[in-house]
Amino acid sequence: MGDTKILPGSRHRSPLKRPIWIILMVSFVSLFLVCAYIYPPNSGVACYVFSSRGCKVLTDWLPPPKRELTDEEIISRVVVRDILDTPPVESKNPKIAFMFLTPGSLPFEKLWDMFFRGNEGRFSVYIHASKEKPVHVTWGAFSMVDAERRLLAYALKDPDNQHFVLLSDSCIPLHNFDYVYNYLMHANMSFIDCFVDPGPHGNGRYSTRMLPEVEEKDFRKGAQWFTMRRQHALLVMADSLYYSRFRDYCRPFADGKNCIADEHYLPTFFNLVDPGGIANWSVTRVDSKSYRAQDVTEIAFSLNLWNGHMKLEVIFNGNFGQYSFSC
Numbered sequence: 001m002g003d004t005k006i007l008p009g010s011r012h013r014s015p016l017k018r019p020i021w022i023i024l025m026v027s028f029v030s031l032f033l034v035c036a037y038i039y040p041p042n043s044g045v046a047c048y049v050f051s052s053r054g055c056k057v058l059t060d061w062l063p064p065p066k067r068e069l070t071d072e073e074i075i076s077r078v079v080v081r082d083i084l085d086t087p088p089v090e091s092k093n094p095k096i097a098f099m100f101l102t103p104g105s106l107p108f109e110k111l112w113d114m115f116f117r118g119n120e121g122r123f124s125v126y127i128h129a130s131k132e133k134p135v136h137v138t139w140g141a142f143s144m145v146d147a148e149r150r151l152l153a154y155a156l157k158d159p160d161n162q163h164f165v166l167l168s169d170s171c172i173p174l175h176n177f178d179y180v181y182n183y184l185m186h187a188n189m190s191f192i193d194c195f196v197d198p199g200p201h202g203n204g205r206y207s208t209r210m211l212p213e214v215e216e217k218d219f220r221k222g223a224q225w226f227t228m229r230r231q232h233a234l235l236v237m238a239d240s241l242y243y244s245r246f247r248d249y250c251r252p253f254a255d256g257k258n259c260i261a262d263e264h265y266l267p268t269f270f271n272l273v274d275p276g277g278i279a280n281w282s283v284t285r286v287d288s289k290s291y292r293a294q295d296v297t298e299i300a301f302s303l304n305l306w307n308g309h310m311k312l313e314v315i316f317n318g319n320f321g322q323y324s325f326s327c
């Protein structure tokens, strides 16, 4: 009964208010549609008009658009994942492969001879002497990467080789064999120098020709003297995608860019495929002092006397710390 009393009352008021209410509603909707037409919601103008801050926050919050992987990238990822997931073959007689890149003979041959003596069966030596091979190796040219890959391929033929050390003719050992052997064998790491260099001799060498697979944010630099475990050596053998990008676009160009493949290919490659598996530094120290062949007798003599690194530290007055080799 109370309802019937109230209803007439409201019915009595609404005829007066309804037209105003409808007019207001229609005007607001029209205004909104006109605004939406003039300032489409995705345009920067809309962001600016309504809230410049809000728009920025929104774009920050949204995940970056995902690039669709190329077929080559998918192939590369599958191969890399399987190599890394396969446990290394256990060797009864694990060896370290010492691989020398040299334009000729080894000036420190005597010194290395003393380093290796008594450790037969625990190492292999491979020498890439460009005089004997038709490949012309020039520092900084891509043929350097090819020489490194050839050394790795030959060293991988021996299944006992578990760790691979790249050295040049001017490198010397800073510790005795046992120290180096235990250090490298027990670290399940590859010691590959890898860092971002934002300057002209780092990211300044990056070329957008390597897109889409190699973005500038992934570009890395590092001295070429690495040591790597067997799985990583296999990854280098299996890589054709990044290898071909660096081969084709990491060379002198008319625009003055030359990306020095041996300083960028491996650091960038491992940063892309297994960043957590490399130490980001190399056990090989690159010394500004270059050792002369005349130093050999003295070093060899000292090694003999002191059975290791003590006398070497005196001669070069350096603190070797974590380093195993110096070049």
Ligand SMILES: *[C@@H]1O[C@H](CO)[C@@H](O)[C@H](O)[C@H]1NC(C)=O
Pocket (backbone or CB within 6 Å): 188, 189, 276, 277
């Ligand atoms: C290295 O060994 C540690 C434990 O000894 C393990 O946690 C780590 O995952 C290993 N890293 C690699 C790259 O195999």
Ligand SMILES: *[C@@H]1O[C@H](CO)[C@@H](O)[C@H](O)[C@H]1NC(C)=O
Pocket (backbone or CB within 6 Å): 271, 275, 276, 277, 278, 279, 280
């Ligand atoms: C090497 O650097 C990468 C990033 O570039 C990082 O993910 C990785 O953990 C680093 N490795 C070590 C051993 O700290």
